[in-house]
Amino acid sequence: MRATSQLRVHLLLRLLLICFYLLSILTFAAAGVGDKLEKGQNLTDGDTLVSAGGSFTLGFFSPGASSKRYLGIWFSVSNATVVWVANRDQPLLDRSGMLVFNDLGSLVLQDGSRRTVWSSDFSGSASAAVVQLAYSGNLVVHNGSSDDASLWQSFDHPSDTLLPDMKLGKNLWTGAEWQLTSWRSADDPAPGDHRRTLQTTGLPEIILWYLDVKTYRTGPWNGIYFNGVPEARGYADKYPLLVTTSAWEVTYGYTAAPGAPLTRVVVNYTGKAERWEWDARRSTWSNLFQGPRDPCDDYGKCGPFGLCDPDAASSGFCGCVDGFSIPAATTPSAQTVKVTTCRRHAALDCAGGTTTDGFAVVRGVKLPDTQNASVDTGVTLEECRARCFANCSCLAYAAADISGGGDGSGCVMWTSAIVDLRRVDMGQNLYLRLAKSELDDHKRFPVLLVAAPLASVVIILLVIIAIWWRRKHTIMGAIPQKHSMAVPIVSLAVIKDVTGNFSETNMIGQGGFSIVYKGQLPEGRAIAVKRLKQSVLTTKGKKDFAREVEVMAGLRHGSLVRLLAYCNEGKERILIYEYMQKKSLNVYIFGTRYLLEHKCFLKLLREQNFLTQC
The missing domain is CATH 1.20.5 (Single alpha-helices involved in coiled-coils or other helix-helix interfaces)
Structure with missing residues (x-):
């Protein structure tokens, strides 16, 4: 029971x-809630259409603190997140507005006096039978079946937001363009001063504008992502990027994988381009990307042939590529204005089909603006080099596509000044044309074979010079700057990769102040990685580290190991030296034949506060 x-x-x-x-x-x-309007039906203030699946809602709204009414589409989970506005610059003053789907198949927005304040630019057709809010958030006019081609759609008239399956770019046949335009303010969806477009000359890349001035660019499309936005690889599985280059159109868009969270790309009224993802657990939007991100994202910040380094704040971020430098101020007027134009050290030698010029590699960069560059995706990188070498007007070249791996393929050639070059994680290589004399200066000198007494004299002279340098700069109050180092900076991510994330199996020694690891470069070369312990990274410890890099970068001798690179990122201070098999880093740095003598040298350097303790 x-x-x-x-x-x-x-x-x-x-x-x-x-x-x-x-x-x-x-x-x-x-x-009356559904996703469609039939001919002769209308939508009044208070009524809504909801897309299949419920992700999007169309209706009337008032943004922020404004009392004005607009017809728009928003995310159902976030009513304040509006993705499209019909009457952006023609607001309704009260709640008497009405959206009419008339007998001609046109959408018409009327105010209380039944005057038209907005209408679709579709001329109307007797065959247009239905207007539908699609599951994608696209408001579509079609013949009655969702499978029919659209006669008009809101995706062709973007506001400030790019959704999956939308696109930016240009229809090369009709001349139609798709671009995002910011709101005027948080409470005013009228078209603002910031636009986001797809550059359709050179290689495709996304440009952010303030009025008619470029403010930021993503870097060119390299077959996988936009070269200056490596972050995109982190969410490419959820939101695959799509770039189409054909005789009909040059466009960019993205899709959403099944089950991926809601997402949107927006250009806001402050001039930022952002990608957001909906966090259903916290019922809020999380930011995946923002551009510009840092001062080096400001378009053309360092001028022609300038190279911006986001880790070089102390030097104003700007430097020059190899073979160029900023001339010193020579006049009173020049001294009051910072000169940021990089000038070539030595003139190129190319005329009459002959040249002695060559190419230097600028590694790990966002490639320069390709607007005026020539592009050929059908050749190899070696063929690209030959073309640039034979063309006296060619100043630099790079691979157009890296999707095939290796050094890439295709060809981009610059014949005018390269602009907007910056360092970036997972950046590409730019091959820069330089005079022969500049390339000779960058060649590594052979190791000098000298007798022991001469080696001792050289070391003592180096110590005297180092002591003089320190005292001089102490008096002048000078602080060593990163851009003056003779060795390159490497990122922490690269060091983690070559040491197995500082694996204990790669540890080859440690002391009270540092741990030394063996690292393996991709080409097989071994290196010694000296990682300072966090306990010594006091203010004094950081200054000692900078002094050690400055001094060791300038030392060149057959009996001394060479400092290859260093890392100064966050709380990490790391030195990278050449590696000697089966010998300690100390023995290798100071040699075996003159170990006692070199220990005295090390002691003298420490007494002058040039080196931290090993």
């Missing part, structure tokens, strides 16, 4: 749930 009673209660509960569901459907239908 008890079991029978429980069964009856269970069946009764199920029956009530079914009735509640049916009642909900009837109420929904009675309220």
Whole structure:
């Protein structure tokens, strides 16, 4: 009996749930809520259309603190997140507005006096039978079946937001362009001063504008992502990027993988381009990307042939590529204005089909603006080099596509000044044309074979010079700057990769102040990685580190190991030296034949506060 009673209660509960569901459907239908309007139907203020799946809602709204009314589309989970506005610059002053789908198949927005304040630019057709809010958030006019080609769609008239399956770019046949335009303010969706477009000359890349001035660019499309936005690889599985280059159109867009969270790309009224993702657990939007990100993202910040380094704040971020430098101020007027134009050290030698010029590699950069560059995706990188070498007007070249791996393929050639070059994680290589004399200066000198007494004299002279340098700069109050180092900076990510994330199996020694690891470069070369312990990274410890890099970068001798690179990132201070098999880093740095003598040298350097303790 008890079991029978429980069964009856269970069946009764199920029956009530079914009735509640049916009642909900009837109420929904009675309220006129759906995803379509038929001819002759209208939508008044307070009514809405909801897309299949429920992700998007179309209706009337007032943004922020404004009392003005607009017709728009927003995310159902976030009513304040509007993705499209019909009457951006023609707001309604009250709640008497009405969206009419007339007998001609046109969408018309009317105010209380039934004057037209906005209409679709579709001229109308007797065949247009339905307007539908699609699951993608696209408001579409079509013939009655969602499979039919659209006669008009809101995706062709973007506001400030790019959704999956939308696109930016240009239709090369009709001349139509798709671009994003910011709101004027948080409370005013009227077209603002910031635009986001796809550059369709050179290689495709996304440009952010303030009025008609470029403020930021993503870097060119390299077959996988936009070269200056390596972050995109982190979410490419959820939101695959799509770039189309054909005789019909040059466009960019993205899709959303099944089950991926809601996402949007927006250009806001402050001039930022952002990608957001909906966090359903916290019911909020999380930011995946923002551009510009840092001062080096400001378009053309360092001028022609300038190279911006986001880790070089102390030097104003700007330097020059190899073979160029900023001339010193020579006049009183020049001294009051910072000169930021990089000038070539030595003139190129190319005329009459002959040249002695060559190419230097600028590694790990966002490639320069390609607007005026020539592009050929059908050649190899070696063929690209030959073309640039034979063309005296060619100043630099790079691979156009890296999707095939290796050094890439295709060809981009610059024949005018390269602009907007910056260092970036996972950046590409730029091959820069330089005079032969500049390339000779960058060649590594052979190791000098000298006798022991001469080696001792050289070391003592170096110590004297180092002591003089320190005292001079102490008096002048000078602080060593990163851009003056003779060794390159490497990122922490690269060091983690070559040491197995500082694996204990790669540890080859440690002391009270540092741990030394063996690292393996991709080409097989071994290196010694000296990682300072966090306990010594006091203010003094950091200054000692800078002094050690400055001094060791300038030392060149057959009996001394060479400092190859260093890392100064966050709380990490790391030195990278050449590696000697089966010998300690100390022995290798100071040699075996003159170990006692070199230990005295090390002691003298420490006494002058040039080196931290090993």
